Amino acid sequence: MEILSNGVGEFRFTDPDVIRAWMRDHKRRDFVDKTCSEAEAIARFVKDGDYVSFDFSSFTRGPLGLIREIIRQGRRNLWYCAKFTLMESTLLAAAGAIARIDVGFMGLGDTLNRAVEAGSIQVTEWTNGTLTLRHLAGGMGVPFLPTRAMLGSDTLAYSGAKVVRDPFGGKPVALVPALHPDVGLIHVHQADVYGNARCFGPGVSPLETAMASRRVIVSADEIIDHDDIRKDPSKTTVPYYMVDAVVYSPFGAYPGGVQALYEMDFEHFAEYNAMERQGRLKEYLDKYVYSVASNTEMLEKRVGLERLNALRRRATVREGYR
Amino acid sequence: MTTTAAFTEAEFMIAQCARVLDDQKTAFIGFGMPQVAAILAQRIQAPQLVQVFEFGAIGSEPLTPFVRNTMGGPANCYRSIAWTTMNQIFAQAQLGLIDYGVLGATQIDLYGNVNSTMLGTDYLRPTKRFPGSGGANEVASFCWKTIVIMMHERRRFVPRVDFITSPGYLDGTPEARERSGLPTGTGPWRVVTSKALFGFDDDSHKMTLIGVLDGLQPDEVLSEMDFKPLVADRVETLAPPTAQELSILREQIDPARTIIGKTARA
Numbered sequence: 001m002e003i004l005s006n007g008v009g010e011f012r013f014t015d016p017d018v019i020r021a022w023m024r025d026h027k028r029r030d031f032v033d034k035t036c037s038e039a040e041a042i043a044r045f046v047k048d049g050d051y052v053s054f055d056f057s058s059f060t061r062g063p064l065g066l067i068r069e070i071i072r073q074g075r076r077n078l079w080y081c082a083k084f085t086l087m088e089s090t091l092l093a094a095a096g097a098i099a100r101i102d103v104g105f106m107g108l109g110d111t112l113n114r115a116v117e118a119g120s121i122q123v124t125e126w127t128n129g130t131l132t133l134r135h136l137a138g139g140m141g142v143p144f145l146p147t148r149a150m151l152g153s154d155t156l157a158y159s160g161a162k163v164v165r166d167p168f169g170g171k172p173v174a175l176v177p178a179l180h181p182d183v184g185l186i187h188v189h190q191a192d193v194y195g196n197a198r199c200f201g202p203g204v205s206p207l208e209t210a211m212a213s214r215r216v217i218v219s220a221d222e223i224i225d226h227d228d229i230r231k232d233p234s235k236t237t238v239p240y241y242m243v244d245a246v247v248y249s250p251f252g253a254y255p256g257g258v259q260a261l262y263e264m265d266f267e268h269f270a271e272y273n274a275m276e277r278q279g280r281l282k283e284y285l286d287k288y289v290y291s292v293a294s295n296t297e298m299l300e301k302r303v304g305l306e307r308l309n310a311l312r313r314r315a316t317v318r319e320g321y322r
Numbered sequence: 323m324t325t326t327a328a329f330t331e332a333e334f335m336i337a338q339c340a341r342v343l344d345d346q347k348t349a350f351i352g353f354g355m356p357q358v359a360a361i362l363a364q365r366i367q368a369p370q371l372v373q374v375f376e377f378g379a380i381g382s383e384p385l386t387p388f389v390r391n392t393m394g395g396p397a398n399c400y401r402s403i404a405w406t407t408m409n410q411i412f413a414q415a416q417l418g419l420i421d422y423g424v425l426g427a428t429q430i431d432l433y434g435n436v437n438s439t440m441l442g443t444d445y446l447r448p449t450k451r452f453p454g455s456g457g458a459n460e461v462a463s464f465c466w467k468t469i470v471i472m473m474h475e476r477r478r479f480v481p482r483v484d485f486i487t488s489p490g491y492l493d494g495t496p497e498a499r500e501r502s503g504l505p506t507g508t509g510p511w512r513v514v515t516s517k518a519l520f521g522f523d524d525d526s527h528k529m530t531l532i533g534v535l536d537g538l539q540p541d542e543v544l545s546e547m548d549f550k551p552l553v554a555d556r557v558e559t560l561a562p563p564t565a566q567e568l569s570i571l572r573e574q575i576d577p578a579r580t581i582i583g584k585t586a587r588a
Contacts, residue, residue: 056394057377059391059392060394082454105456106454113450117448117449117451125439126455127456127459127460128408128455129408132412147416151502152499153487154439154487155487163503201405202377203378204407206407257392257395320402
């Protein structure tokens, strides 16, 4: 295949046979209870230097409880996949957890932009769609997938994509390398103790993220009986053998919302926005992460039942999300 | 129709953007102002405008009042006809099923190339960094007709963008998009600003002034741009927001005025 141009961006790539062996050796096929605390899940499955991906966004069904635990445990040098990222990439950056970002779309406020301007965080350009396509390639076990996105743009020039001549039709086409995150973080509506997981409504790439990642942590707003999974299998988004840990995490997407369960907390985002603009994210992290031992303690002491109930009360649009 | 004298720049550009969206078409809708324009179009001349979003919602009829940042949530995805995911919806756009792409932009040039990545000459040390493409590159690459909606501010209209995040007609040479491998027959179609409406010349692919807001002269529009676009033989006069448009925007869609209250910066 004729290579017409190469993007100069640094990227992660893994031989598909290495991944196949990983999937054979590390993804348990037996039905074992994988529930654990968020602290245990992050301690066991997220290491310094890992490539971390997540689904879906910090406003909707994002794994914010898991992100806060990564910060609490002081992970460093992460390579973060910003395929649709807002608040959580900013918090990770403010905590000094991130060394590199694949963009996508990054940040809520200018904190991350300033870090890139200063050279303290390295960036490789992609797009939301091509990062998601890289997860699909990874999840399919193929080394790359073609796309007609990014062609002609500087985004491609600073990505890790290649432009080749389509060996069938002859036109230029972009190839994006498969991505295998070390860790995929996915917050879902429901999961059983084995990791069979359901999320309802639209999403970015919950299944592709689970398939592509070496280790998968699912946090779930509700734990459901395994028989419920078998009674309605068309609702299963992710099958259990892809999942390494299941964290029971009510309000695990807070301050984001989960469709039909609770709305996002606008007051919290207003507080965050103000603190971000004032350069006070350390203080924010002290309040919501470092000074509490867990997501539950944060919800109890920093948010409170009254506010949580109000967010539930506001989630009145339910149809379709079950 | 009667018009109301006082309106914001955002109200005009949203109304004008909504007017160019035909009914019974599919439209890829970006974050913020494009969402408000699409809802307005649905409530006036395009009730069967099929809105699609990068997180896979198809055909939603968003609940109002519009609330910023709830894009993936139940209000914006209300009464959809399908909920899919990102790979699925971008595949549909790449396949040719999506008619319009509606995007905001930080910076645009003569050939409709859009920058939402960085300012400066050294990519590694940008003078100003922005959040990046998001899904805009796919939308501008795949949709049949891309519409860019942006405040008419001089610094946003530059001869050549510092970074092509999302492709317009690239260097403007014949078939530049096709030669790069982009889908044939796609590209920027309209640029809607707070003062004017632009198209693109069929041959040169240069941005072309085709309409100005009632009360403005073409020169007042051109003087607020860092390059000289072409000017159509006949420049249309664009009506200010109508009473109907304003009442839907103010009473139904955005009573908090988070989007429609915006004004240009000097």
